[in-house]
Amino acid sequence: MNKNSITGFVIIGAILIGFSWYNTKVFKEQEALQASKDSLEMAQRMLNGELTDDNDSITPIESGNQGSLQQEPPVEQGNISGSNTSLYTNSYLSQAGNAPETRSFIENDLIKIELSSLGAKPVNVQIKGYFTHDSLDLMLIKEKGTQFSLNFFAGQQISTSAFSFTKHNQNQNSISYRLYLDSLSYLEYNYSLAQKSHMLDLDIVMVGMDKYIPRNQSFMDLEWNVDIPRLEKGYDNEKNYSTVVYKFPNTSSVEDLGLRKDEAQEDIRTGVQWVAFQQQFFSAILVANENFSSGSVSYRVYPETDPDKNLMKCTSRMELAYNEGQQVNIPLQFYFGPNHFKTLKSYDMGFEKIVPLGGWIIGWINRYVIILVFDTLGKFINNYGLIILLLTILIKLVISPLTIKSYLSSAKMRVLKPEVDKINSKYPKQEDAMKKQQEVMALYNKAGVSMFGGCLPMLLQFPILFAMFRFFPSSFELRQESFLWADDLSSYDSILDLPFTIPLFGDHVSLFAVLMAISMFFYSRMNMDQMNAGPQMAGMKYMSLYFMPLFLLVLGNNFSSGLSYYYLLSNLITMVQTWVIRKYFVDEDKIYAQLKQKAATPKKKSKFQERLDSAYKAQQQQMKNRK
Numbered sequence: 001m002n003k004n005s006i007t008g009f010v011i012i013g014a015i016l017i018g019f020s021w022y023n024t025k026v027f028k029e030q031e032a033l034q035a036s037k038d039s040l041e042m043a044q045r046m047l048n049g050e051l052t053d054d055n056d057s058i059t060p061i062e063s064g065n066q067g068s069l070q071q072e073p074p075v076e077q078g079n080i081s082g083s084n085t086s087l088y089t090n091s092y093l094s095q096a097g098n099a100p101e102t103r104s105f106i107e108n109d110l111i112k113i114e115l116s117s118l119g120a121k122p123v124n125v126q127i128k129g130y131f132t133h134d135s136l137d138l139m140l141i142k143e144k145g146t147q148f149s150l151n152f153f154a155g156q157q158i159s160t161s162a163f164s165f166t167k168h169n170q171n172q173n174s175i176s177y178r179l180y181l182d183s184l185s186y187l188e189y190n191y192s193l194a195q196k197s198h199m200l201d202l203d204i205v206m207v208g209m210d211k212y213i214p215r216n217q218s219f220m221d222l223e224w225n226v227d228i229p230r231l232e233k234g235y236d237n238e239k240n241y242s243t244v245v246y247k248f249p250n251t252s253s254v255e256d257l258g259l260r261k262d263e264a265q266e267d268i269r270t271g272v273q274w275v276a277f278q279q280q281f282f283s284a285i286l287v288a289n290e291n292f293s294s295g296s297v298s299y300r301v302y303p304e305t306d307p308d309k310n311l312m313k314c315t316s317r318m319e320l321a322y323n324e325g326q327q328v329n330i331p332l333q334f335y336f337g338p339n340h341f342k343t344l345k346s347y348d349m350g351f352e353k354i355v356p357l358g359g360w361i362i363g364w365i366n367r368y369v370i371i372l373v374f375d376t377l378g379k380f381i382n383n384y385g386l387i388i389l390l391l392t393i394l395i396k397l398v399i400s401p402l403t404i405k406s407y408l409s410s411a412k413m414r415v416l417k418p419e420v421d422k423i424n425s426k427y428p429k430q431e432d433a434m435k436k437q438q439e440v441m442a443l444y445n446k447a448g449v450s451m452f453g454g455c456l457p458m459l460l461q462f463p464i465l466f467a468m469f470r471f472f473p474s475s476f477e478l479r480q481e482s483f484l485w486a487d488d489l490s491s492y493d494s495i496l497d498l499p500f501t502i503p504l505f506g507d508h509v510s511l512f513a514v515l516m517a518i519s520m521f522f523y524s525r526m527n528m529d530q531m532n533a534g535p536q537m538a539g540m541k542y543m544s545l546y547f548m549p550l551f552l553l554v555l556g557n558n559f560s561s562g563l564s565y566y567y568l569l570s571n572l573i574t575m576v577q578t579w580v581i582r583k584y585f586v587d588e589d590k591i592y593a594q595l596k597q598k599a600a601t602p603k604k605k606s607k608f609q610e611r612l613d614s615a616y617k618a619q620q621q622q623m624k625n626r627k
Helices: 003-047 091-098 235-240 341-345 360-378 384-415 417-426 430-447 455-474 511-526 535-556 561-584 588-600 607-626
Strands: 103-107 111-116 121-131 137-141 147-153 157-159 166-170 174-180 186-193 199-207 219-229 243-247 263-268 272-278 282-292 294-301 310-321 327-338 496-502 506-509
Touching: 091 174, 103 174, 103 186, 111 186, 111 327, 121 147, 121 282, 121 327, 137 219, 137 282, 219 272, 219 282, 235 310, 243 263, 243 294, 272 294, 272 310, 282 310, 341 360, 360 384, 360 455, 384 417, 384 455, 384 561, 417 430, 455 561, 506 511, 511 535, 511 561, 535 561
Parallel strands: none
Antiparallel strands: 103 111, 111 121, 121 137, 147 157, 147 219, 166 174, 174 186, 186 199, 199 327, 219 310, 243 272, 263 294, 272 282, 282 327, 294 310, 496 506
8 A cells, every 4th residue: 555545544534533523512512402492491381381390300411521529519409499490501500590599697897798699699788886767777788679690601691690609618707609610610709898897898700611601702791780778767868869870990080870860871881990879878889899891870769659668779780801711800899888978988999979069169168178177076076966056157257257348348339329329310311321330330449349349258158058058968977866856967857747748848847947947037137228229129128038038948848957957057147247247347437438538539440440431432422423
């Protein structure tokens, strides 16, 4: 036999061996596919009542490595669904899908977490040391409505929430679960909880999974859904200050889905560091130490009549990067705890930004002034009603120079009013309006009076007022703190519960809101003599004296009682401040003499006055040309 014949036989033999191997592989794949189809068909027949557990069953086909066993996973018998039928071709997954659920606990001094083997997820989270408004243990997460699942493809679509993991190890501060695909390949969840911490660490470890997960798979979906329960007294306040928040990597700010909405949804196409399900005073936050790749988040508010007393359903579906390897680690963290500014800030992840303190100037005032003063006073005083009183007095003292300047400017305008009236009578015609304004400006300029002198100091106080409006409803320190008749300064106080609901007003009467409105009425009446007479001012007086107090009463009836109490104190202190300034700081006769002396002194026209003169001359020239 020559050399060419031998080569031909070798090639033919290689082809036959290869063809035989290929047929065997195709046959096994078809056999596995048929078993899967049979399983699906049998499951459907059982659901339709055509089969029962006693008259039929199937034997799942096992796939995977059956090599030496380093630690053989225990096989638990049972069926959480009531049927021993499996939809999975992998026998280990079939057993995990039918295994009974078990529960375990992990806790420290701050939180207590109940974990379920079904999906190896937290199902109940208690925040220790805090209670709901009706004195029950504060459960931030309850079993019903909670979902935590890692979704990926490993020969078939896997959702970890469908399987009961095997508890691998547990000690005082940690617990681990495993989901096996064969004796050497498994998915492991390692939970650990440090003492004095609200952070639950979760390390997801994949060992030997590269043989099941396709090489072209670079992402996995992590689904986390939670029904946040109602925890506070006022439904509207709790709803209005709850949302979903997320933070991009390497940024100092956070994004949210908005407050005071019934539902909201957002698709995120870039990396995300963490996602927070934020209730008014407590939050559940999921952190990806190596960042999520993208995802989507949403929330939907439950009605006040929800029988399960849920506040909102929060959902997130985030993408995790997957890098192929014999062992893959995905580090995650959960924060379960209060929205206390200093507590959140201590984790150095930007958690404190979820507290809705306002943006830019308002937020800066709250973070670096109000909270600092509030915390400093809280170190020495336990009564938060007294702290709010001292805080109000301190704020009034700080802005008192602006207040005095505003009153002095108003007094100057009031002293010059007779002179302004003379100018008005001198130019009664509409076409002389420019000349009239020019002379009024000249009068103010000579006397050294600014038209905006009374407005600007008041405008500078508005940021502080708005900062208070944002601070009190979101201040964790006021939660369930009582003062006088109010049992919770973070929610409304009620001296009378109505048997019906008035639109906008509510089903109760807040005494702090009533007192705030009364104080506003008397403060407006006290300043009536400061307003100029005339038909235009009559409407302003009506608005100030009657409409504004009534409007604040309706609006403030559902405010946090701490906020209504602050505005009440602010009005009372302002009334006292006004009386003191008028009595000891403002002498209108002396002011008039000073203005008269100043007016007699020659003064160079301002650029504004020069432009006004030029405009008037141009107007006069146009009128002459028309004639």
